Structures are given as structure tokens and as C-alpha cells.
Amino acid sequence: MNTFQKTLENLLQITQQAFLEIQKYPIARRIQLMRTIADEIEALGPELIQTAREESNLPEARLTGEKARTIFQWRSYAEALEKGYSLDASIDTANPDRTPPKPDIRKTNVALGPVAVFGASNFPFAFSTAGGDTASAIAAGCPVVVKAHPGHPKTSQMMADAISRAVEKSGFPAGTFSHIFCETNEEAQALVTHPVIKAVGFTGSNRGGLALVEAASKRAEPIPVFAEMGSINPVFLFSGKLQTAAAELAKQYAGSLTLGVGQFCTNPGLVIAEQGAGLDQFVESLNEEILKALPAPMLNAGIAKGYTSNREKVTGLNGVQILSAATAEAEEGYGAATVATVSGVDFLINDELQTEVFGPFALIVQCKDASEVLAVAEKLHGQLTATLLATNEDLAQNPELISVIRNKCGRIIFNNFPTGVEVCKSMHHGGPFPSSSISQFTSVGPDSIKRFTKPLSYQNWPDELLPEELQNANPLGIWRTVNNEVTREAV
Numbered sequence: 001m002n003t004f005q006k007t008l009e010n011l012l013q014i015t016q017q018a019f020l021e022i023q024k025y026p027i028a029r030r031i032q033l034m035r036t037i038a039d040e041i042e043a044l045g046p047e048l049i050q051t052a053r054e055e056s057n058l059p060e061a062r063l064t065g066e067k068a069r070t071i072f073q074w075r076s077y078a079e080a081l082e083k084g085y086s087l088d089a090s091i092d093t094a095n096p097d098r099t100p101p102k103p104d105i106r107k108t109n110v111a112l113g114p115v116a117v118f119g120a121s122n123f124p125f126a127f128s129t130a131g132g133d134t135a136s137a138i139a140a141g142c143p144v145v146v147k148a149h150p151g152h153p154k155t156s157q158m159m160a161d162a163i164s165r166a167v168e169k170s171g172f173p174a175g176t177f178s179h180i181f182c183e184t185n186e187e188a189q190a191l192v193t194h195p196v197i198k199a200v201g202f203t204g205s206n207r208g209g210l211a212l213v214e215a216a217s218k219r220a221e222p223i224p225v226f227a228e229m230g231s232i233n234p235v236f237l238f239s240g241k242l243q244t245a246a247a248e249l250a251k252q253y254a255g256s257l258t259l260g261v262g263q264f265c266t267n268p269g270l271v272i273a274e275q276g277a278g279l280d281q282f283v284e285s286l287n288e289e290i291l292k293a294l295p296a297p298m299l300n301a302g303i304a305k306g307y308t309s310n311r312e313k314v315t316g317l318n319g320v321q322i323l324s325a326a327t328a329e330a331e332e333g334y335g336a337a338t339v340a341t342v343s344g345v346d347f348l349i350n351d352e353l354q355t356e357v358f359g360p361f362a363l364i365v366q367c368k369d370a371s372e373v374l375a376v377a378e379k380l381h382g383q384l385t386a387t388l389l390a391t392n393e394d395l396a397q398n399p400e401l402i403s404v405i406r407n408k409c410g411r412i413i414f415n416n417f418p419t420g421v422e423v424c425k426s427m428h429h430g431g432p433f434p435s436s437s438i439s440q441f442t443s444v445g446p447d448s449i450k451r452f453t454k455p456l457s458y459q460n461w462p463d464e465l466l467p468e469e470l471q472n473a474n475p476l477g478i479w480r481t482v483n484n485e486v487t488r489e490a491v
Contacts, residue, residue: 004187011145011178012196015114018143018175023111025172026468027476030141031078033170037138038074040162040169041067041130048158052124055152057297057333062260063125070125073132073423077139080446084478085425086139086453089469091482091491094460103460106470109453111141113198116191118212119149119156120203121299122263128152129179130159132423132444133201133226138176140452145178145197147188151300153181189215192225199452202227203265203443206356206434213437226451227437228430230356231384232269232363233418236373236405238394241415242278249389250285253362254293254337256417261296261335262360263303266385266418269357271364272376283364286339287324295326295336298359304333307359311338314355314363319346323364335359344372347379354381374401382432382439383409385418408432410439 001009022030049063056063080086087108094104115137119128126132129146137144148156160179167176182188192200192215200216202209202225209227216225235253242249256268273279298304315322319342326336337360344367347353353363367373386409388395388402395402395414406412410431421429421444429444430436436443441451458466468475472491479488 004183005190008180008187008190008194011175011180012114012194014173014175015143015145015178016175016196018173019111019114021173022141022143022176027081029170029172030139031082033166033172033176034074034078034081034135034139036166036170037130037135037163038071038078040166041074041159042071044158044162048155051158052152052155055155056124056299058124058260058299066123066125069423070130073126074130074135076423077135077446077449080425080449081139084469084476084480085446086449087469087478088450088455089478089480091470091480093483093491105457105459106461106466107455107457108467108469109140109450110456112452112454113142114196115142115144115452116197116200117144117146118188118200118202118204118208119146121149121151121303122260122265123203124149124152124155125159127203128159129156130163131203132448133203134163134177136448137199137201137452139449142199142452143176143178145180145191147191148179148181150181151302185211188212192216193219195219195221198223200225200227201443201451202229204229205358206230209437210434224451225437226441226443228265228384228443229434229436230265230358231382231431231435232354232356233266233383233385233387234270234272234377234380235268235387235389236377236401237271237273237279237282238388238390238398239274239276239278240391240394241389242273242276242282246278246281247285250282251289252417254286254289256419257362258293258337258360259419261298262307262337263299263358264419266421267358267360268385268387268418269362270354271362272367272373273364274370274373275366275368279366283323283341286362290324290326290337290339293326293337293360295334297333298335301333303358304335307335307357307361310355310357311359311361314353314357314361315340317342317350317352319343319350320353320363337361339364341366344368344376347376370398370401374404377401377404377408380408382435384429384431384435385409385411385413387413387416387418389415410435410442
């Protein structure tokens with residue numbers, strides 16, 4: 001056993017002890033911990049923003065907004081826990097007069113166990129060390145071990161220190177939160193395959209996510225890996241909408257495509273439309289916007305290199321033609337917006353055209369007619385989002401296409417753009433494989449807490465020994481389903 005393995009073994013034993021201890025705590029203590037963590041992050045001063053700027057090339061305004069979003073996640077998930085959203089408490093009372101007698105059965109959601117979280121590169125606050133995966137796992141009652149992202153190690157450590165301070169102030173065991181750096185893929189996989197870990201949260205590349213899924217599935221006890229792995233997020237342009245707003249749509253689309261140098265998992269990298277005058281005008285206007293876009297530094301040299309490599313790969317495929325490109329990369333590490341096009345026929349015969357180009361790259365699929373648009377939609381892999389730029393009449397006239405698109409994504413958007421993921425209960429940030437590894441769950445919003453819980457039913461238990469959310473008096477004051485009726489009343 002090497003030094004890392006010994007360190008990991010000791011850390012995870014402490015994590016397991018923390019899990020057993022936390023299970024004894026009332027929910028109110030967990031809620032207070034989360035609010036204290038939010039306070040500690042909020043108290044971090046300009047040094048946090050400056051450090052993140054230096055490590056990620058992200059602008060101050062973007063990082064300031066992301067910090068606020070991160071704080072909001074912790075507080076909103078604490079509020080959701082307080083209201084019982086993630087508990088799904090349900091009660092079916094006994095009926096001794098029935099034949100056979102009906103038992104008293106009560107169900108809640110309980111913590112799954114210690115969770116490993118892999119920090120993301122493109123959101124150093126909101127999807128990294130103190131991001132949504134960590135917040136939702138702790139809300140569920142699970143200790144967390146974060147594997148820091150190598151792209152922003154100092155930022156990650158500052159966030160980890162803030163969480164650790166909150167853990168200590170709140171009187172929680174030290175193993176409630178841990179923060180580690182892994183030098184190799186083997187070390188990362190050692191974390192995932194350790195028997196103490198019961199689930200994994202990941203945001204990143206398809207390659208990285210699938211490697212973790214494979215490692216977790218080969219364990220003696222397989223565990224879920226909630227991997228959000230990116231997407232090309234198709235945008236469908238409908239003829240009715242194009243007739244009246246092609247130039248405006250092109251400007252809006254260019255803004256979404258180039259936002260943050262295209263480094264969002266919801267970046268709209270694919271456009272699908274029928275050939276015609278409306279599409280021609282859209283393309284002409286889009287080219288003008290792209291030529292005005294200035295190359296900008298990407299998150300790190302590795303991501304910039306990957307962008308250039310994948311862009312060249314896709315534009316080098318049969319039938320692909322570059323339509324426009326921003327001024328060539330000013331220097332190493334920069335990303336220049338690029339738009340290419342391909343026919344519907346060529347798209348249908350080449351699966352490589354669905355390669356995600358992580359950055360400001362768009363591929364426009366020009367289809368000869370509506371039936372080819374439908375065929376392209378059917379060919380698509382699973383996506384986080386799909387956008388429909390259409391009139392109401394366009395939607396009414398294409399029910400079969402709408403049905404296909406619905407089955408391909410986790411969020412279907414009408415006359416808006418996918419960049420920007422609202423943190424709310426109605427948000428589903430996930431989608432059919434390969435956009436995420438488990439499509440039934442979201443990684444954003446209060447429902448993300450449910451990823452790290454499991455249902456547990458109590459049958460014929462004494463009331464005073466039940467969890468608070470299942471006791472007759474409903475001491476938490478939450479909404480529950482009692483004998484098939486949703487109520488906050490006592491039983």
C-alpha cells in the first residue's frame with residue numbers, strides 16, 4: 001500500500017465514522033450546517049475572486065455572479081430540506097379490521113452514505129468543491145470527499161477551508177467533509193472503488209464520466225455515478241419563425257454560442273433547419289456576428305488544445321464546410337468562434353458529427369425538407385437540452401418532430417437559449433445517455449438532493465422512535481402524503 005492509499009484509507013475510515021454519527025442528528029442540525037457553510041463562503045473576500053481569475057481566466061463579473069449562485073444553492077437546498085421536499089414522507093396508517101390486517105407503513109428518504117464528488121473545470125465555484133453536488137449530498141445527510149479539480153487548486157482549497165470551518169463551528173465530525181488532490185487516474189479510481197463510498201457526483205467530459213461509471217460498476221458492490229457529461233444541445237430553427245426574425249435569432253444565437261467562450265455544458269453547438277431563404281438569412285447574419293467576435297482565453301491550456309483539436313476533427317469530416325470564423329486565435333490558449341455547415345444527408349451517415357466541441361463552435365445541419373429534419377432528430381444522441389425557435393403554428397404543425405425531440409433531452413426550450421441553468425425545483429439538468437449517466441435525476445435544483453438518498457419504509461414502529469418526518473404530530477411541519485392525501489396535518 002503506497003502513501004496515497006494509506007492516506008485515503010485513513011480518511012475514509014473517518015468519513016464512515018462521520019456518516020454513522022450524522023445519522024443520529026436531527027434534520028435541523030443539518031440545515032444549520034448548510035446555512036453556516038453559505039455564510040462562510042459569503043465571507044470570503046476579494047482574494048477568492050482574484051485567485052479564481054488567475055486560475056481560470058474567467059472575468060471578475062462572471063465569478064462574482066457564480067459565487068452568489070453558489071451561496072444561493074446552499075441556502076436554497078437548506079430551505080428545501082426544511083420544507084421536506086427531498087424526504088417524500090408518506091404514511092399509510094394501519095387497518096386492523098381488514099382481512100388480512102393492514103400494517104402501519106411509513107416511508108422517507110435517508111442518506112445513501114459517503115459520496116465522492118469530482119470538481120468541474122468550467123465552474124470553479126458552482127460545480128466544483130463547494131458546488132451543487134457537495135451541497136446536495138450534505139443536504140441528504142451524506143459526508144463528502146471532494147477530489148479537487150487540477151485546473152484551480154488554490155480556489156478549491158479556499159472553498160474547502162470555508163466548508164471545514166463551518167463543519168467545525170456547527171459541531172459536526174471532521175469526516176463530514178474532506179478535500180483531496182489526486183495526481184493520477186488510478187488514485188481517482190481508488191476513491192471511487194473504495195467500499196466506504198456509496199455514490200459519485202461528476203461534471204465533466206464524456207470520457208472521464210464513463211471511466212468512473214465503469215470503475216463503479218465493477219465493484220463488488222456497484223454504486224451509482226451521477227455523471228453530467230456534456231452535450232451539443234441542438235437548436236431547431238422552424239421556417240415560420242425564420243420568416244420574421246432570422247437576423248434577430250442569429251444575433252441571439254451568436255451571443256449564446258460565444259458566452260463564456262462557449263465553455264458551458266449547455267452550449268448550443270448544433271443548429272438544424274430546412275434549407276430556404278429564411279435559413280440563408282440566418283446564416284448570413286450569424287456569419288457577420290461571428291466575424292465580430294474576439295477570441296478570448298479559455299479556462300486552461302488543455303481545454304484550449306482540446307477545442308482546437310475537436311474543431312479540426314469535425315471540420316475535417318466529409319461534407320463539412322467552414323462558413324465563418326473569428327480572427328484566428330491571438331495566442332496560445334485562446335478560443336476563436338467558428339461556424340461550419342453540413343448537409344442533412346452527410347450528418348445522417350456520420351456519427352462523428354455529433355462530437356462535442358467544447359467551446360464556441362457551431363455546426364449547422366441544412367436539411368432538404370421536413371422529413372430529413374425528422375430523420376436528423378431521430379439520429380441525435382441524448383442531450384441535456386434541445387431548443388425550438390418557432391412560432392406556435394410551427395409547433396402545432398410538427399407534432400411528430402416535437403415528440404422525437406422530447407425523448408432526446410432533459411430540458412426542451414421554446415424561443416429561448418439553453419445557456420443559463422436556473423436553480424429551482426422545476427429545473428432538470430440531466431438528460432438521456434450520453435449527456436448524463438442516469439437520466440432520471442437532475443444535478444441542479446432541490447431535486448438533486450434525491451440522488452444521494454434511498455427510500456426506507458418503517459412498518460409498525462412505535463411513534464416516538466420514528467424519524468421526525470414520520471411521527472404522528474409532524475413536528476417538522478412538512479407536507480406529507482397521509483393515506484393518499486397531501487397534508488401538513490398531524491395523523
